[in-house]
Each structure stands twice: as structure tokens, then as C-alpha cells.
Amino acid sequence: MTSARPAPILPLALILTVLMTAWWALLGRADLAALRLPEPDDMVRLAQIRDWIDGQGFGDLVQARLGPPGGTPMHWSRLPDIVPALIVRLLSPLMGPARAEIAAVIFWPELLFFLDLLLAGALATRLGGERTAAPAVALAALAFPAVALFAPGRIDHHGLQVVLVEAMVLALLDRRSFLAGAAAGASLLVGVETVPVIAAAMLWVAGLWIGDRRRVGGFGLGLVAAALAGFALLRPEVWPADRCDGFTPPLFAAMLIGGGAWLMLGGLTPRLPDRRWRIGAAAAVAALALAAIWLAAPACLASPYGPADPLVAQAWPDQVGEYGGLLQQPLGRALAFLGLPLIALGVAGVFVVRAAERRPEWLLLGAIIVVAIATSIVQLRVAWFAAAFAAPVAAQWLERVHGRGVALLTAAWLLSAGLVWQTLGAATGPRPDAAAASCTSRETLAALGRLDTGTFAAPMKLSAYLIGRTQHRALAGPYHRNVQGNRALAEFFRSAPDEARYQANLWTIDYVALCPTATGGLPPPLVKPGGLAAHLLGGAAPDWLEPVSLIGSDLLVWRVRAIAAPGLQP
Incomplete structure (x- = not known):
């Protein structure tokens, strides 16, 4: 496998990051100047950061100005607050709090965008060599809806989640299992939206362990280390035991059990030279882990958001304030969110079925895209992960059609550009309501x-x-x-x-x-x-x-x- 060389893609990623961030900031300059951020979650995140800077405890995630008197404990993690809060604290003496906040809400998504582009290029290199890295970086910069998470003002936690999951996958492909487990655990500390794609990656790891006794103990150790670090540093003061909607006692227990299961498989590896025994051991350990999670953290296997109030569920179905499932969306939005992932899924399918291309790397990225698309039927926002991984996959297609004619190459670029699908979705969907x-x-x-x-x-x-x-x-x-x-x-x-x-x-x-x-x-x-x-x-x-x-x-x-x-x- 060709080794990664980050230097050639670093300048391209930096240039695209700066140019696109500048363009987005120019388009939204009036809103940014007024600190009117793109999404409701971004606004409440900004309020949480301000409250922390103004003296609220690091573990106190109660939003005092939401809900009945006494406030509402948020299910968010403090982890995504750290960098923007640090920027505000450092720059406030130099330019005042308001300008420092503007700088923070621009720079934090920009930094995550830069990391996203670098990771897309590195993943493409693992799939098809260095020549596919630059197209992957370019496609990642156009990969709607994932790229929308990195626009100025998008300080909510989803951009960080995408970057952490990409880092997990890259570490798995590089056989750095401890880093992969730590990245997976960190993404869970940020939010449970990453559970489906992490589960897909775990199945892939289990398959390799069964097939060639791939080392898996490091993955478990990384997951346990992340859980313990979260317990020591990020545990909120309000820590409900009946929910699994964030870093709660059930999720902490599930992470420890999951990490322990991988450590157990790692310890059994030298004693199981026969594949049939490894299949049985994997099935037995998985069953034990699920049973332990059911006993210790039933909320994580039932309804992670807790029981729904009937009246609230009637008024705001499928969890308050979320996109809802695919079948509830207008055709235009569904097209915009899933156009690019479906193209990438087709490309991955072709490469997987070809004997010459049937490599574990393709199975991993293809599985993640499949799971993300399937999960979007229940919650559309999981399509962000599918779009992020679509860029390195589609870059392989561009490399294969290169030199086969301008028309074919142009068509491949257009079909692989997520912003094209966003434009088509906007053209076929309802017009924005000015009122x-x-x-x-x-x-x-x-x-x-x-x-x-x-x-x-x-x-x-x-x-x-x-x-x-x-x-x-x-x-x-x-x-x-x-x-x-x-x-x-x-x-x-x-x-x-x-x-x-x-x-x-x-x-x-x-x-x-x-x-x-x-x-x-x-x-x-x-x-x-x-x-x-x-x-x-x-x-x-x-x-x-x-x-x-x-x-x-x-x-x-x-x-x-x-x-x-x-x-x-x-």
C-alpha cells in the first residue's frame, strides 16, 4: 500500500479552507457581525460558552434561561466548547468580547474544515494511492451536507463529530487500533449520533479479527481510556441514569463494557488459531457484552432520549428540533442530502464486487456509507457522515475515468460534487419562506x-x-x-x-x-x-x-x- 504523504495535499487543503471560509464569511457578513449564527443549536452553544466564561462551572451544563425556573440541563458535552472559549478568552483583551466571539465562531469551524479536508485526502490515499488525494480534498470541500457543518458560525458539535469519526477510520486503516478506539470514544463523549457508524466500524474490525487475527486489544484499550477520561474530566453535574442521550452513566457503562469486550477478544487471540473457534468466540463475547449493556445500561438499547411526553410528541414528533427521518422530508431536501452518498455507494459497490479491488478498505468505507444512509431513514442528519466519506470514495471514480474523455470526466465531477446536489434539491424543493x-x-x-x-x-x-x-x-x-x-x-x-x-x-x-x-x-x-x-x-x-x-x-x-x-x- 502506498504510504501517505500529507505535504502535497496540505497546501490545497489550506487554500480551499481559507478561500471558502472567506467566501462564506463575506456572504454572511451582516449576520456574523450581529452574531446571528446559522442554526438554533449554534446560538444556544454560544450562550453556553458565554455562561462558562462568565463563571458557570465546567461541569454545570444547565441552561438557566431555558425552560421553567431553574433552567434545563443540556445533554451536550463541554468538549466542543473548549477551543472557541479559549479563543474568546485570549482575544477579548485585545479586541473586546464581541469581536472575539466573532473571531471564535469563524476560526473554530474553519479549523475543523481544514482537518476534514486533510483526513479526506489521507483516506483517499489509503484507498487508491496519492493521485486520488487531491481530487478527494476538492470533493470534500463540495461534499454537501457535511461541508455545511464547517461554515462560519457553525460552532455546534456535529463538525467535530465528523472529524473524529474520520480520524477513527483512518487509524483503523493504518492499524493504529488504540488511536482508533480513542477517537471513537471521543466522538461518543461529544454525542451519541456517531453510534451507527462506530457500530459499522466495529463489525468490520470483528470481521478482520475472525479472518486474520487482526489485533483488537488496542481498540478496546482506547475506548476504555476515552471513557475514563470523560468520567474524570467531562462528567456533567447533572448526570441522569435513565438516559443515554449524551455522556451519561449508561453510556459510560456501555463504553467500558464495549472496550472490555475488545480487550477480551485481544487476549483470546493467541489461543484461537482456528477460524471457526474465533467465530464462536466473537459471537459469545458479543452476546455477553450486549447482555451486560442490557443489565447495566438499558437506556442505550431502548430509548436513549428517555420517555416522550405524549403532547410534546404529538406537536414535535421524532425528537424536538431535529430534522426527522428521510420519509418526512420534502423531495428537494432528501435529494440534497442523499444525492452524493448514493453516488458514492454505487462507486463503492462496484469496487467491492471486483475481485481486483476487494480489499478491506473498501468494505469499511462502503459499510459506513450504507449504515449512514440506512440510519437517515430515521434521522436525516446522519447523512452528514455518509457525505463526508463519499468524497474519498468518489475520488477513486474520478481517477478511473481520467483520460477517457472530457464529457465523462465532467459528468463524474458533477455527480460527485455535493453542492451540485444541493443546488438541484433547492431547485426542486419549496422556496424559502421569507416571512x-x-x-x-x-x-x-x-x-x-x-x-x-x-x-x-x-x-x-x-x-x-x-x-x-x-x-x-x-x-x-x-x-x-x-x-x-x-x-x-x-x-x-x-x-x-x-x-x-x-x-x-x-x-x-x-x-x-x-x-x-x-x-x-x-x-x-x-x-x-x-x-x-x-x-x-x-x-x-x-x-x-x-x-x-x-x-x-x-x-x-x-x-x-x-x-x-x-x-x-x-
Whole structure:
């Protein structure tokens, strides 16, 4: 196998990183200057970083301005906060906190983008040699939807997860099993979205162990080391034992059990020269590990997000604030997310079935793409991993068609460019709703920031922007742990105006906001005939709500008038 030479792809990755980051920053310069970030999660992540810098404990992940009084413990990891927080702390004395935050939200995704491009080039080299590295870097820079995770402002944790999974796969191909296990464990400490692709990689490792007694003890040791490091350094103060939605006791136990299983197989290797015995040992150890996880961490095998509230599940199905599954998406979005992965899957399939190309490397990347595409049926965002690994796979196709005619090569490049599929998806999908976009525009957020600080009952996407851009509180938000606040918001908007008045007092709501759209930015089940949301959208506000005019915004806002027994608490 040709050894990797990072030097030739390093300049290309650096140039593409700088140019594309500069272009994205130029396009979004007004929003970046106002610290209006691309996604709700980015805004709440920024709020979490600010809270930490302002004195909140490293292990205290409670978002005090979300949910009922007392706040909501987030399921996020502190790990993705470290670099942007460090940038803000270092640059604030030189340029002020606001400019330091702007620098942080640009540089952190840019750094991850650079690493993503380098890893794509290295993976392509392992598959097909050094000549495929440069095309892989170029395709990785176009690999939508994965590349969208590295745009300026995208400080949420998914970009870091993609880079860690790529590092895991590269380490596996280089037979650095300890680093692979450590990278897999680190990705789990960041979030459990990586479980499907890590499971696919583990099956591949098990297959090699059965086939040629590949060393696997290092993988287990790396996984255990990551779990213990997380326990020592990243364990949050709120550590629920009934959830597996982040680094919780069940996930910690599952990581230790999984790492121990690999260590057990590694110890058995010298004693099992016969393949049939290795198959039996692998099956027995896997069964024991699953049984142990079922006993010690049942949440990780059942519902990792915990029990769903029926009303919240009706209003916001498939977990609050997520994309949802493939079958729930408009055709345009599904095409944009899965166009490139499906092309790469076809390429990988052709290479795998050819006897000359039937190498373990192809089986690993093909398995990851298959699992990511299959999992996207349940949760579309897992397609990010499929797109990331599609770039080094598609680069092999470009190398094979090189020299066979300009038309064929051009077609291969276009089909392998994820941004082309994004453009096709945008052309075939519904047009962006300008009224919905105005709900979280920088003008709207600036106007809301000028209001006296209070608690908002507002659509969830707006709530996240309120937390990240203003000092207001939000009753609900797109986070599944905020069960009490999310249910309260659903009941509030569904209730008749007189009942909603009592709930406004119960939950100390100061403002009510709705987007200037047909449903006010709420899920249709919350716009119940006769309910408060229906009254407000119909122009029939009750007398206990006072309209608030926002300069430069069409957002519908009302201030709750003082009512009897204002001191009531839920």
C-alpha cells in the first residue's frame, strides 16, 4: 500500500479552507457581525460558552434561561466548547468580547474544515494511492451536507463529530487500533449520533479479527481510556441514569463494557488459531457484552432520549428540533442530502464486487456509507457522515475515468460534487419562506434585545435565538430534556384564552411571540381552534395581552399585563 504523504495535499487543503471560509464569511457578513449564527443549536452553544466564561462551572451544563425556573440541563458535552472559549478568552483583551466571539465562531469551524479536508485526502490515499488525494480534498470541500457543518458560525458539535469519526477510520486503516478506539470514544463523549457508524466500524474490525487475527486489544484499550477520561474530566453535574442521550452513566457503562469486550477478544487471540473457534468466540463475547449493556445500561438499547411526553410528541414528533427521518422530508431536501452518498455507494459497490479491488478498505468505507444512509431513514442528519466519506470514495471514480474523455470526466465531477446536489434539491424543493426567515432575522433579534428582559412563550426556533442573542428567557426550546417547558408551551398555545392567562401567571411568562406566518411558527397541532394561538393569529388578542411594536420587524409580540397573584410559581 502506498504510504501517505500529507505535504502535497496540505497546501490545497489550506487554500480551499481559507478561500471558502472567506467566501462564506463575506456572504454572511451582516449576520456574523450581529452574531446571528446559522442554526438554533449554534446560538444556544454560544450562550453556553458565554455562561462558562462568565463563571458557570465546567461541569454545570444547565441552561438557566431555558425552560421553567431553574433552567434545563443540556445533554451536550463541554468538549466542543473548549477551543472557541479559549479563543474568546485570549482575544477579548485585545479586541473586546464581541469581536472575539466573532473571531471564535469563524476560526473554530474553519479549523475543523481544514482537518476534514486533510483526513479526506489521507483516506483517499489509503484507498487508491496519492493521485486520488487531491481530487478527494476538492470533493470534500463540495461534499454537501457535511461541508455545511464547517461554515462560519457553525460552532455546534456535529463538525467535530465528523472529524473524529474520520480520524477513527483512518487509524483503523493504518492499524493504529488504540488511536482508533480513542477517537471513537471521543466522538461518543461529544454525542451519541456517531453510534451507527462506530457500530459499522466495529463489525468490520470483528470481521478482520475472525479472518486474520487482526489485533483488537488496542481498540478496546482506547475506548476504555476515552471513557475514563470523560468520567474524570467531562462528567456533567447533572448526570441522569435513565438516559443515554449524551455522556451519561449508561453510556459510560456501555463504553467500558464495549472496550472490555475488545480487550477480551485481544487476549483470546493467541489461543484461537482456528477460524471457526474465533467465530464462536466473537459471537459469545458479543452476546455477553450486549447482555451486560442490557443489565447495566438499558437506556442505550431502548430509548436513549428517555420517555416522550405524549403532547410534546404529538406537536414535535421524532425528537424536538431535529430534522426527522428521510420519509418526512420534502423531495428537494432528501435529494440534497442523499444525492452524493448514493453516488458514492454505487462507486463503492462496484469496487467491492471486483475481485481486483476487494480489499478491506473498501468494505469499511462502503459499510459506513450504507449504515449512514440506512440510519437517515430515521434521522436525516446522519447523512452528514455518509457525505463526508463519499468524497474519498468518489475520488477513486474520478481517477478511473481520467483520460477517457472530457464529457465523462465532467459528468463524474458533477455527480460527485455535493453542492451540485444541493443546488438541484433547492431547485426542486419549496422556496424559502421569507416571512418565516424574518422571525429570527438580525433586525428582529436586535429589536427584541431592546425590550425589558423577560420570559418568552415563543416558537422553538425563535426561542433558541432569543437565548443566544438576547438576555431573555424562553419557556420552550428545541431540546428534548426540556420536557416540562415544552409541554407548558404546547398547553399554553392550545388552551382557551382564559385558561392561557392562568398558565401565563403560573409559568411567569412576560411576552408572547408568534412568527408572521400561517401557523405563527408553531406546529399545526398547537393552532387548535378556540385556542390562544388561533385567537392571536386571527387578530383577536385577549385583553390581558398588550401588543408590542418592533421597529424593523414583522414579528407578532404581546406583553402580558399584570394579573392577580403574580407571585404564583409552578
